[in-house]
Amino acid sequence: MSQYIHVAENEGDEPMEVPSEDDGTLLLTTLSAQFPGACGLKYRNHDTGTLRGIRLSDGRLYPPDTDWGRHLYIAVFPKGEKVKENSTHSSDSSVSVKSHKRFERQKCSDLIVLGLPWKSTEDDLRKYFQQFGELLMVQVKKEPKTGQSKGFGFVRFSEYDSQVKCMAQRHMIDGRWCDVRIPNSKEGAQQMMNRKVFVGRCTEEMTADDLRHYFSKFGEVVDVFIPKPFRAFAFVSFADPETAQSLCGEDHIIKGASVHISGAAPKASENFSSRYDRRMVPNHAHMPYQGSWGPGRGGNPNHGNSNMATGMGNNMGIGNLGLGAMQLNHAMLAAAQAVLSSQTGWGPLGLTHQSGATTTNGDPIVVATTSAAAPQHSISSSYAPAPPLGTSNGAIVTTGGAGTGANNSFLGWGSQTAEMPPVPHTVATSQVHSWGTVPGKAGSGWN
């Protein structure tokens, strides 16, 4: 028996009625059609005064009791996603607002949609994805002869905001969970906007604070890295990639010495592992928070991540360290490469940071083995499909029964099959489980 359910974006907002299905469930797609990006529902339980999450399984929201009753339901959004204009108080929500602002400038790219049902047509895709915003292109790849779908397609939004929203969740399309990612062929496009510059010909007198202070006049400096012992170069990371780009190729005078600025090259480990053979870094495939820690565009102050997405073409490795032609010898070049390599945030614990290296920000280098540490830093959390950790959204199953698989089905991260794997006991492992089902491509952080 179908009924209309009262849903609002916030408590106190004017509710909107959304229809349930004949079996009494509410399709997540129905909800998100009216509340784009919504990933769940909650309501105020007046017995306890607390918010109660609504069970979500296989794209269906289940009524809290025998039916939906007269509760006012609140749409739940992935963490950091609900960046609306009506959030006037930008004090505590400054993080998501900031990231939003940063993303506004970004351009859309084609997105690959994986896992489509064989029967899904381009019309189906268009109908589904237009809830996130205006679509510029929709494709379903088919066998040329038979016209049979290959099970994947491409979409392109006109607004980057739509793309971010769309990528922040999985998608139930015609009964299957589908993933939306940046296509392999497009990775690297973003990397042209590296936030980090290489500063060559540094003198020993230049401290990290000196560099930070000097470069701050061009834009917000997120990080300064000076290898120790002294090697006559440094890395400066800006919050805005455009700032970094604008400085590339220039010579600047700092403390009476002329330094040369150029784009920081990707690490060798990134180049080889992600380009040549991803099996060389099996850890990546199991790392949680690939998404949120990915492209390092979120102003993440940690070294390890600012390079995560700098996988430019294979021909832009050592040779393009941009050391200012012939200013530095081979040893120095190798040293720079080594330093870049050593900044891998994903490496073994002991190798995370070069000993003695200085940083101007006081933050400790976070090794991404503890999941809870990640999102707090991560301004780019809008990339993170609010991993199943997101109980704070209140959208996690609270009712009993088969709800033990709740975490796995949250936002659809998990198995395609109805039967869920054993429920992990900790949040951390649950993330590994859920995210680990997406193999490879960890380096780019775009998927």
Next chain:
DNA sequence: GTTGAGCGTT
């Protein structure tokens, strides 16, 4: 007419 990790006839 089957299938289920991937990566786009232009």
